Amino acid sequence: MSQIDQVHSISPAVAGSRIFKVVALLYGIAAYLVFFVTILYAIGFLMGLVVPKTIDTGTATPPVEAVIVNLLLMSLFAIQHSVMARQSFKAWWTQFVPKPVERSTYVLLASLSLLLLFWQWRPMPAVIWEVQDPDLAVMLVTLSFAGWVLVFTSTYMINHFELFGLHQVTNHLIGKEAAPARFKTPLLYNFVRHPIYLGFIIAFWAAPVMTAGHLQFAAVTTLYIFVGIALEERDLIALFGDDYRQYKQRVSMLIPWRRSV
């Protein structure tokens, strides 16, 4: 073999690993884009804006059937989202799913189960409340938008790109080891421990017109958020120990300036 051949020859194993890194990156980007479209659709779905099917439109079904189908759709999302986020589940399924794309796969499946929910959601148009005062109605719409802004800004504070899997696939591409999880309390995390979840609650409830279908969505997801917080905090204490315990004493769960609840 000439010197030039020696310099340029790449073993099949190295070439295979490079191809895998690029495929993993493309997969991570695709999963992120699906997530991004899903979250934008979620805003339109709940606020009744732009999208073809909203929480209050679709084929009318008897209320009992609607309640059951909607509960099943929300349960599917909740089970997927909570079970797959646990450390024990991650340890098990990374035997089959390569570690660098584990988070992207989680994000992709969460997005797909949400898209299924939007598609199959059964509307229940009975009006529970309707704000007549136009100023108050505008205030509620603005508050709902503010909730979504809180969700987005908080993801950037905690680490948006890691949360949605892009960090992991780009690190893998450049051969950088994944850094261990770090306990953080940036900006809003000094006022509440769960600003992302607080943003969702505000976005879901601040509605000038609340139908029975929307109410079912807001009530069940709020309940699920509390269960999610309990599971997440158990993991965070296991991970960060006293740092997180002291944080819990110091900073309230969801209501700013209200201690430890």
Ligand SMILES: C[S@@+](CC[C@H](N)C(=O)[O-])C[C@H]1O[C@@H](n2cnc3c(N)ncnc32)[C@H](O)[C@@H]1O
């Ligand atoms: C979807 S984020 C929600 C974060 C937070 N519960 C909120 O509502 O803003 C979930 C991820 O954030 C991580 N996380 C939550 N609080 C954290 C903190 N103070 N420091 C580091 N990671 C945190 C959890 O371990 C989990 O992987």
